[in-house]
Amino acid sequence: MRTGCRRWGAAALLLFPVLASALNVGIVADRYDEAFAQDRAALVTEVKQLAPIPSKILFPETLQAEGGSDIARTAAAIERLQKDAKVDMIVLLGTLAGEVALSRGALQKPTVIPFAEGTGLRGIIPAGDGSGIRNVNYVLGHSTFGAALKRYREIVPFEQASQLVDARVLALFPELAARAAEQAKVQGVRLKVLPVAADGSYRVAEGSGAVLLGEMSGLAAAARTELMDGLRREKLPVFSLGAEPGVGSGVLADLFVPDERLRRLRRSALNIVAIAGGGAAERQPVAFEAQSVLRIDMAVARALQISPPFRILAQARLLHESAVEGKAMDLVTAAETALKQNLNVIAGKLGVREGEESIDEVRSVLLPQLSAELLYTQRNGDNVYVEGGFYAEKSTDGALKLQQILFSEKALARLAVQQSLQKGRVAQQRGLELEVVRQATTAFLQTHVATTLLDIRRENERLMQANLAMARQRVDAGMTDLSDVYQWESEIAVATQARLRAEADVARAYEQLNRILHRPITDRYALTEVTLEDPALVISDSGLLGRISNAVSFERLNAFYVAEAQKVSPDLDAVDAQLSAQRRQYRSDRQAYWSPDIALYGEVTHVFDETRTPGAAFSLEDETNWMAGVSLSLPLFEGGGRSARAARSSLGVRRLEADRLERLSALEQRVRGDLHTLRAAYPAIALAQSAAGSARKSYRLVRENYALGNRTLADLLVAQNAALSADFGAVNTRYRFLVDLMQLQYDGGRFDFFMNAEERRDFIARLRHALATPEAYPVKKETHE
Structure with a gap:
């Protein structure tokens, strides 16, 4: 576009001297509203930038008129400026104003209309590059209209539709309805064109499968709202044929050009400068270089239960792609959700509770043990003791037995071991939670990378489509042959394949994140951007990043993080718990040689009923007896079992001590490795961003020169691929740094965003002290003898 600006600006510079005095431009607006003020300011700015002598083209506010969105008033305003001797040129900055002027045909003074819609349906056909209408x-x-209808029917293959058009436009162009119906009939669609009143009221033809909505910017805001509210109640797919209303207001799909309004004003500014330089208004270009993008509001599609084909979704820009509405998820929310909902974390917590029950079970041995017995006995009647009356032939008796261990080294050791092992389970659970948080944050960042790279792929494909259109224009102008067109078609096919793979990567990334967060696997939701300035990250503290480039302070930083990691590492805590349990077991095994088990026991028995031989000397029926005592037991010889157990426990202690030293060394290596990675990655972020910016500038320059015929397709393709690669690099470098930062926090045993305000202040204070003081945090070394 800027190439065109320079080309037309140069032409105007040659013609501009014909102006002997300043040229006054009058403006007619539909309404003096905010939109008009913005359009007027943009147009004036563009003209001043393009005009060789800006002071020669004036836009006096006294030469402005408002049509009030009324045909008669608008026509009168245009007529008044056409006859005003102080007005040299007219700009119609309103949709209705443009419609009124186009309905009149040739005009007395040069008139520029930036926003002309559906001229074909209005019977207005360009002549060559220009309008062919004198002074217009x-x-x-x-x-x-036909191209838009074809695109929309790919989304919903309707065969009958209603087209809603501003009633004032239908009044100006009564043949519009017949022309639209005729073009629709060519595509097999029965179309009924119906008016929309100034208050937004309308009706839809019975049997319509869709609604085509013409440009409605001429309606007041309240009327547009009333119109869209009514269309929602119709529960029909609505497709926009103009810029207003568009996707986001209840429309299912539209054809969108980025910055279209500004670009059309820029095209008009070029034409104004050319006309001011002596060019004929009817010969100035009526088209501007643009590549429209199909936009689909997936929230509307879901509400209407419409599922567009995959090939259409692949080409379109999707709004509200996720069915999950609400606040976008940020990094901290992802971590918190993982801790609450991840199934591994939940299972781990249940395992910790199981361990607590194991402790209670082991402790129960040291508490009183009370048991009850109920016994029924029958002996053979010819038993000598039964016949003699010593034993009852039949008896029913019960007993209560009590046992209390007074001292047992083995039982005490088992309890101490279980308590230590429980500390290990808690530490392992904390380690599991850290791992899940690392997985969640990494998956969150990787999903960000995937979605950003997909956006870059889509933008690259759109640029190639625009380059294809430019190549066709160059062929039409005789600047090149069809080989450029074929090459771009081939490149677009390759880019489309890459974009499809990128879409699959996004789907996989979301599904991985959803699995970790235990959300429905198909959920799609917005993700909040993560920056290095995020206050949830200690790295955002200005004092830290500056230290990474200093060798001495960097070594202090290493020592600080290693010392901090050693204090809170769940891995070390877990092995310490195992070591404590093993040492306690070893002490118990050594004491087994001389430490007896001492227990108190007691028993109460009662005979409820018995049958003895007649004439027995005594009967125990209804007798109650008791006994109590203390037992002391000490195994004297177990065939070497005690010495084997002691030796095994001793070896277990030494094994765990060696294991702890290895884990300590590995922890230091991991933390230091993470910091080395971050030190290299941090400056790479700015370098990658600089490379991406330069590559994009290079691409724009090469593209402009390609449009002028000064560079080849190969040059443009190389520049575009370089820009694409640089954009990928900038994204990957930044997010790779954040992923590496999450790894450092995982290895360090804590994540920044889980610190409360006091903990955060304390951590940063200790960090700054460590960076400023030599050997403030010496790394703890351990040896094993």
Whole structure:
């Protein structure tokens, strides 16, 4: 576009001297509203930038008129400026104003219409590059009615539709309805064109499968709201044929050009400068270089239960792609959700509770043991003791037995071991939670990378589509042959394949994140951008990043993080718990040689009923007896079992001590490795961003020169691929740094965003002290003898 600006600006510079005095431009607006003020300011700015002598083209506010969105008032305003001797040129900065002027045909003074929609349906056909209407220049929309209808029917294959058009436009162009119906009939669609009143009221033809909505910017805001509210109640897919209303207001799909309004104003500014330089208004270009993008509101599609084909979704820009509405997820929320919902974390917590029950079970041995017995006995009647009356032939008796261990080294040791092992389970659970948080944050960042790279792929594909259109224009102008067109078609096919793979990567990334967060696997939701300035990250503290480039302070930083990691490492805590349990077991095994088990026991028995031989000397029926005592037991010889157990426990202690030293060394190596990675990655972020910016500038320059015929397709393709690669590099470098930062926090045993305000202040204070003081945090070394 800027190439065109320079080309037309140069032409105007040659013609501009014909102006002997300043040229006054009058403006007619539909309404003096905010939109008009923005359009007027943008147009004036563009003209001043393009005009060789800006002071020669003036836009006096006294030469402005408002049509009030009324045909008669608008026509009168245009007529008044056409006859005003102080007005040299007219700009119609309103949709209705442009419609009124186009309905009149040739005009007395040069008139520029930036926003002309559906000129084909209005019977207005350009002549060559210009309008062919004396003293009239307009800027066409980016797509024709037939092309738009074809695109929309790929989303919903309707065969009958209603087209809603501003009633005032139908009054100006009564043949519009017949032309639209005729073009629709060519595609097999029965179309009924119906008016929309100034208050937004309308009706839809019975049996319509869709609604085509013409440009409605001429309606007041309240009327547009009333119109869209009514269309929602119709529960029909609505497709926009103009810029307003568009996707986001209840429309299912539209054809969108980025910055279209500004670009059309820029095209009009070029034409104004050319006309001011002596060019004929009817010969100035009516088209502007643009590549429209199909936009689909997936929230509307879901509400209407419409599922567009995959090939259409692959080409379109999707709004509200996720069915999950609400606040976007940020990094901290992802971590917190993982801790609450991850199934591994939940299972681990249940395992910790199981361990607590194991402790209670082991402790129960040291508490009183009370048991009850109920016994029924029957002996053979010819038993000598039964016949003699010593034993009852039949008896029913019960007993209560009590046992209390007074001292047992083995039982005490088992309890101490279980308590130590429980500390290990808690430490392992904390380690599991850290691992899940690392997985969640990494998956969150990787999903960000995937979605960003997909956006870059889509933008690259759109640029190639624009380059294809430019190549066709170059062929039409005789600047090149069809080989450029074929090459771009081939490149677009390759880019489309890459974009499809990128879409699959996004789906996989979301599904991985959803699995970790234990969310429905198909959920799609917005992700909040993560920056190095995020206050949830200690890295955002300005004092830290500055230290990474200093060798001495960097070594202090290493020592600080290693010392901090040693204090809170769940891995070390877990092995310490195992070591404590093993040492306690070893002490118990050594004491087994001389430490007896001492227990108190007692028993109460009662005979409820018995049958003895007649004439027995005594009967125990209804007798109650008791006994109590203390037992002391000490095994004297177990065939070497005690010495084997002691030796095994001793070896276990030594094994765990060696294991702890290894883990300590590995922890230091991991933390230091993480910091080395971050030190290299941090400056790479700025370098990658600089490389991406330079590559994009290079691409724009090469593209402009390609449009002028000064560079080849190969040059442009190399520049575009370099820009694409640089953009990928900038994204990957930044997110790779954040992933590495999450790894450092995982290895360090804590994540920044889980610190409360006091803990954070204390951590940063200790960090700054460590960076400023030599050997403030010496790394703890351990040896094993």
